[in-house]
Amino acid sequence: MLRTHTCGELTIENVGDTATLCGWVDTIRDFGGVTFIDLRDRYGRTQVVFNPDSNPQVLTEAGKLKNEYVIKVVGQIRPRPDGQSNKKLATGEIEFVVSDLEILNECKTPPFVPGQKDVPGEDLRLKHRYLDLRREKMLQTLQLRSRIIKTMRDYCADHDFIDIETPILGRSTPEGARDYLVPSRVFKGKFYALPQSPQIYKQIMMIAGYDRYIQVARCFRDEDLRADRQPEFTQLDLEMSFVDSDDVIGMIDGMMQRLAKELLGLDLQLPLQRLTYDEAMTRFGHDAPDLRFGMEIVDITDLASTCGFGVFKSTAEAGKFVRGVNAKGAAPKYSRKRIDELTNMVKDDFGAKGLAWFRCEEDGSLFSPIAKFFTEEELADLKSRFDAEPGDLLLLIADTWDISCKGLYSIRKRMGVELELYDPKEMHFSWIVEFPMFERGDETERWNAMHHPFTAPRDQDLDQLDSDAGTTRAKAYDLVINGYEAGGGTIRIHDSEIQKKVFGLLGLDEESAQERFGFLLDALKYGAPPHGGIALGIDRVVMLFAGLDNIRDCIAFPKTQKAYDMMTEAPNVVEDLQLNDLGIEISENEISDDPESISE
């Protein structure tokens, strides 16, 4: 080793010792006759002193140092003079007096320095990720990530799970997203698909008798990005045999309790709260609600059906819904202009036709442009249903179930932040359970699987598969943390008759099912145990545990919204020779502009 210690470990205990440190020049304070440098590495910062008492030569040498130079210093540890310790540093009680300096490497003037007060723009950070990763915040987040994964693995190891790696080059699986494809050189015209999840493989492992499997699995989905979505991401993939929903949920309950305790010092009460899907949609309009605050949805469709306001009345009579939320105390803060913003949001984003509102005045009366269409009794009824008090703002959407859910969910989410209805540092864990087996496809009679086609229906719903498939509930469960879906899983079908029936409902005939994943169907016939599992989104868990709102900050090398890597400039063109090997020809009009050539 070139060093004897790190920059984070020297303390008052080491006074008098001689040591060697290596690191990056973090800040320079040059007084002419004495120079201080904070030397930084992954472990911390140590103040090193260059002065003429120890070695005049070295003081001159120190004059050459600039930001982010990599240096090696030999010297002696001594306590700092009285009153000059730095409480911000773990090493702040001591300083390192340099007797010998070696510049290991110089550094070009960097576009930004890790310690600068204002965080640089994200494009710059991504382009020079090696500089960005030197920032303390990034370091902390990636260290947290490492500890989270270790804790997950330790927990699983303690519960007899076996860690198995599954292929990255596979074939298209029955997930719903677009695949990333890899052309085959040997089988020209054929493609591997990168896994959207190791779903099939882990089920095969159950059939093979490896009754508790985990993997920290990289997954790929070629869909558009969001603040909490990357095209490649990491899951803790888990599968168990001889279990039902409660067993998997209970296992993850324990894991969350351990994670919260070890990483956040929080004591989670088990079992974690559970909400059915129907309840979540009815009360919060979403299957991953943020349960750190209330502002629940109130349904007034029955009241609307008899009122004098045409829009409400006709909506109710059409079998649609009139629902709303009470934004407590929001009235003084929400001008007409801000209400218009909310209105535009639900119109533009979800196709709602409008947003009705009532303001509860000081005298307790309800004010609204549409109040005149309601009788005194109806207004009083409205007020009591929403529990409206002076200063409250009621926001209502009259539309389909779907639009009212989406619109009110987004209003609730936004106003929860704007009205500071919860402590952002608070953590809330819950389960959403009993998802529907199926949802309607667009303008077709056909059903789509809400999860994947191997999801088992609840035992008590088996009869409904034939009679009323839409009401069938699945053995499916999502882990929700602070309003984010942190994971989801199901118990799988291990009975070929039920599987056949589900395929039928999905419009998959036996032939095409056999074609797409016959190997799994075959395997299921060779002694498949009852099994099920879950996948936890590790990037999101890290994001939530770190209190961040952006998944890119939890990933060492993330991609931009266009799935572009600004540092390596991937994706990029390849040699014609490579394409020839693969039997691929690219038509001229399909080649998009080279991002590098158009950026400046």
Place this chain on the structure above:
RNA sequence: GGCGCUGUAGCUCAAUUGGUUAGAGUCCCGGACUGUCGAUCCGGAGGUUGCGGGUUCGAGUCCCGUCAGCGUCGCCA
């Protein structure tokens, strides 16, 4: 693919209703300084306001197009 926000010095930002030579801090370069820790002080350099077009006597500012980053809807079972 749609909608929205942003784009000004290496970096972070400012620039009144469209109006003189586009400013500040920081970084960088030169100088001073033996106790700082966002060191301080003096001096200097640094700009085709993302790119292209238009309106105007005059555009960083308004309009159109385009590129990039971000947010969001669709999409992601």
